[in-house]
Amino acid sequence: MADELELLRSANPFTSDGPLYGDGPLDHHAERRLNRLLHDRRSRRCRLLWSLAATVAVAATVLTLVLGGPSSTPAVAAPRALVVQAHSTPVSLKQLAALAAAVAADGTPALRRGTHVQSWSLGMSDGKPPVTVPEERIVRWNADDSHTERDIEDGRVLKETTFPPSWSDVPPDARPPHDVAGLRAYLQETAYSKTPLTTPELLSAVGELLDHWTLGARESAALARLLAGADGLRPVGEVTDRLGRHGQAYVYQRSASRLMLIMDPATGAVLGLENTFTKDQPEYGVKAGDVMEYSAWTR
Amino acid sequence: MSNDENFAAAYREHYWAVSRYVARRLDGRSSEVEEVVAEVFTVAWRRRADLPAAPLPWLYGVARNCLANAVRGYGRRRRLVDRLGNDESAHGRQVAAGPDAEAPGSWVHDALARLSPADQEVLRLTAWEELGVEEVAVVLGCGVRAAAMRLHRARRRLRAEIDRLAVLGGAGR
Numbered sequence: 354m355a356d357e358l359e360l361l362r363s364a365n366p367f368t369s370d371g372p373l374y375g376d377g378p379l380d381h382h383a384e385r386r387l388n389r390l391l392h393d394r395r396s397r398r399c400r401l402l403w404s405l406a407a408t409v410a411v412a413a414t415v416l417t418l419v420l421g422g423p424s425s426t427p428a429v430a431a432p433r434a435l436v437v438q439a440h441s442t443p444v445s446l447k448q449l450a451a452l453a454a455a456v457a458a459d460g461t462p463a464l465r466r467g468t469h470v471q472s473w474s475l476g477m478s479d480g481k482p483p484v485t486v487p488e489e490r491i492v493r494w495n496a497d498d499s500h501t502e503r504d505i506e507d508g509r510v511l512k513e514t515t516f517p518p519s520w521s522d523v524p525p526d527a528r529p530p531h532d533v534a535g536l537r538a539y540l541q542e543t544a545y546s547k548t549p550l551t552t553p554e555l556l557s558a559v560g561e562l563l564d565h566w567t568l569g570a571r572e573s574a575a576l577a578r579l580l581a582g583a584d585g586l587r588p589v590g591e592v593t594d595r596l597g598r599h600g601q602a603y604v605y606q607r608s609a610s611r612l613m614l615i616m617d618p619a620t621g622a623v624l625g626l627e628n629t630f631t632k633d634q635p636e637y638g639v640k641a642g643d644v645m646e647y648s649a650w651t652r
Numbered sequence: 653m654s655n656d657e658n659f660a661a662a663y664r665e666h667y668w669a670v671s672r673y674v675a676r677r678l679d680g681r682s683s684e685v686e687e688v689v690a691e692v693f694t695v696a697w698r699r700r701a702d703l704p705a706a707p708l709p710w711l712y713g714v715a716r717n718c719l720a721n722a723v724r725g726y727g728r729r730r731r732l733v734d735r736l737g738n739d740e741s742a743h744g745r746q747v748a749a750g751p752d753a754e755a756p757g758s759w760v761h762d763a764l765a766r767l768s769p770a771d772q773e774v775l776r777l778t779a780w781e782e783l784g785v786e787e788v789a790v791v792l793g794c795g796v797r798a799a800a801m802r803l804h805r806a807r808r809r810l811r812a813e814i815d816r817l818a819v820l821g822g823a824g825r
């Protein structure tokens with residue numbers, strides 16, 4: 354049998370003489386970008402500042418967790434989708450946005466960089482049934498712009514990594530604004546979109562934002578107002594989320610899945626997002642009612 | 653040559669090599685590859701005064717940092733969404749031209765995927781980017797001896813995974 358490096362070499366997905374990314378002259382995009390760097394330096398946004406010396410610890414822990422494999426977290430019973438309480442009165446997002454604006458009047462709590470998120474997501478691999486992967490992640494930023502990420506399981510710290518100082522003014526690393534128009538543009542940039550976001554895209558970008566920042570009252574109020582204007586997000590009533598908190602649920606129905614946004618009825622802050630299959634997908638081993646992904650954010 | 657000229661020369665010479673480096677680590681999702689490569693060269697432009705005489709391993713090092721950031725935010729969600737394929741929120745970011753699942757290389761990829769991220773990286777740098785151990789050390793920001801040691805261990809573990817897969821499925825023999 355061939356040498357393992359030889360085998361790996363023969364499995365190179367992109368080679369220098371391949372059709373995609375093969376060596377050759379720059380294409381139009383690459384040429385334009387080079388010109389912009391060389392000639393347009395003053396107008397260019399200061400996008401990223403790095404401390405290159407920083408040996409960034411490989412962030413693939415998350416990938417390992419999702420992809421499974423011999424060393425991954427063992428499968429746990431998949432938690433069930435949240436249930437809307439019967440006979441509860443739905444509160445419209447407009448009402449909730451008004452409440453959030455009132456609560457934000459004194460500006461507390463304040464925006465904080467970093468996050469505390471608990472998530473459950475379906476990890477899939479070929480030929481095996483999907484498993485639900487639970488994850489708890491706490492990211493705290495320090496005064497010197499360094500930050501620490503902690504992965505926690507059952508209250509035990511699995512992994513703690515401190516990253517050296519880094520800065521960025523690109524969303525979602527950049528500080529989120531607390532006006533609706535600014536936040537809309539911020540979320541659009543977070544989603545790498547050149548066009549206004551659809552509601553599922555918007556919700557996905559909100560998740561991204563909350564994975565980086567713990568919003569203050571003002572940002573939450575702007576977000577609630579923004580969400581109140583999103584198409585197809587329907588109030589359905591009260592739920593108790595997986596952390597035992599009361600929430601108001603808003604649902605967006607897609608062809609084969611349902612997105613549920615859970616908001617705090619007292620403050621208008623986003624508590625969680627749930628993505629549930631509404632149709633069987635036998636080729637992926639999932640059934641209607643299975644939760645594809647659920648994230649709950651706490652301060 | 654000025655720093656600017658050096659940078660432009662390195663950009664022209666290595667643009668596609670950096671694109672391949674990124675594509676190999678993003679399963680070829682083409683829209684993201686372009687974004688990350690643009691970021692790599694933006695960072696490199698800022699640091700052009702530090703551009704070494706042999707810039708490619710240094711550029712890979714920059715790319716590695718950029719990818720770590722990109723992966724941290726997006727990898728998890730996208731992977732799930734990509735699996736679904738027809739999901740709206742994937743908005744066109746499906747796999748563009750990943751390796752063919754039926755290709756003889758796919759089980760080698762499986763073996764590679766079973767290793768730790770650090771093992772995978774040192775192996776890919778050696779086999780796919782075709783770097784020597786000194787250059788691997790530049791990318792990983794470690795000493796040459798440490799790089800050699802990492803490669804040695806990673807090869808052994810890859811060998812073990814390949815053997816295991818061969819026993820399980822009779823693949824590759």
